[in-house]
Amino acid sequence: MSAAQVSPRIRAEQVPGRLFGTPGTLLSMLIVILALTLGGCASKPEEPPPVVVSQATWRQVDRDIAAASLAATSQARRYAQDSMDRWMDLIYQRTDSEFLPWFSSFWTRKWLSIKVGWYRLSSDGEREQTVNRLAAYLQEEYDEQVLQPVAREIDPDDIMEQATRTYIQQLDERLQVIPQRFGVPGDQFAQHLQKIPAIELAPPGQRASLYQVLKADPLEKLPAYASLMGQIRNAPNGAGAWTTDDGLSRITRDTSEQLESELATSGAASVATSFMGRVAGPILSLGFTGVSAMLHEEGRADREATLRKSLNQAFDEEWLELMRNPDVGVMAGVIHLSGQVEGSLTQTKTQPIQFQPLPQVIPAQ
Template structure:
């Protein structure tokens, strides 16, 4: 073999063997964090919560706008034509007559009974069909889930930035109460428990929070129902006035189906239709204005009410988390290294409890 060729081959073999012997540098061991550094980490966790809240709010606002648009469309296409139709007005006149005849002996006044009837119709014709596609309760649940998801996505970057021991991060999150609705204990959960829960919908404290928010929402009067009450009051007064020419007795007879009052004369019907056609545009516009005002107020309540609105779950969780991280007690208690508890640093902690109640804490993430 040519000496030069042999020399080149030898150099290549030496170079390859040198590359093969090189290994990637081992990652640095986790840092020992001071109390001041833990305070900085807590501050970053608070900022992570604030950022997740803002993104969840964007989602909730966009989704609630879609809900409002669908409610408005359904109101225009179904409820308003139904309510302002001639034969509906005749039927409502009969109902008001019947309510007036039976308004004594502690019975609710006619306008209140009519309001309840209109609320049922609005719910059946508008709210329920829209809810099959989108509804505020589902938006509230999804916004809460999104808050936890986005919060958890920021944790790896925080751990890397401080080279923090993952097991100590797990401990820290496990000392942050996210849901506190107990007793019993099952209605309480730490931030770590919620972030680790899979699926979230089977976590007892999460279900307790949803139940709590639903109860809060049920306590608040619906703005749309208030608007319909206004419509019912005006309608009751107007429809009641139309009873005078016909006589209350015959109107009631028509309402219960008796032959004596079941048919309105052809002349009376013709006059009634002419009057209705003349007043119909104004009636439609008045109803549209009342319902739009009520819906705008309802939407504002659903977006801004911190106890029951679309962001209520997010506000509850973020409030619990941020208040805990801001507390002086939390800031003064840095998690202890695993070695100081006589445990291998690699095992860390996890919040999955076994049947005996012993805590198994896994390191984050």
């Protein structure tokens, strides 16, 4: 083959446009690249448009929130009442088993007569001071024998705080099903709960939304909640002040007045022995003590029954006060939270649904 025949073919293959092969091959590559590009764009998921919740739906949500609050309050009240019933039972039991036998015993009366004599001597015979000091002594004994042991087992202050926690727990469980019920996105429902007040105290800044109360963990770390519990506990007539209730103070004072009058004549035996000799005196004193003990036992049952009736009546009144007082009773925390929550939803004109007692597992509607 001659050089003239080879050179044209070599020059044609060295043309830059022919480096990728034939024109058909290049077109095929472009089609493949374009298809891959379009396929990638088609496979990218599109973001759904934001869900717009109508005002009518929000009114239904508020209606159910108010209904959930009512149901949670009912559950908390049930817990508080059951706990207060147990508290009262323990008070009655220790009063019968500890205080009444001590108070009505013969030797306690002897000891009280000595204290009355000492109170009179130190108060220059003034009866009012003697009665007050004797009443304070009886109150101290009742605290040590009855109230303090019961408080170590169950206490109205603790019942108040646990009732508040019960309300929050029950409300949280009921609110969890509301977003699914009405198709409300979780983030929008959370924002809605942040607008509902739950704690609103007098000092500025002592407030918390319903969302904050439900999400606080632990609950006592929430400043507004800690302030609410402290305000109720430290109130002058709060649940923690039941040991100094007016009813108990009145009973101890009435009892001390009666004792002061009865024991005023208890020195008759010592006066009688002063006229006897040194030998006859102790003999007469022992005989007088034996006779006094026998006479004392005859009226012991009546004295116990009278005091028991007075104490039971005082604690019945105290029980009602602790259950009903909306500011300082065992339901004070629940009433504050539920009042804030339900009060902010009063613009809902529809009647709230009455929930049935909460089952262990709430079926989704």
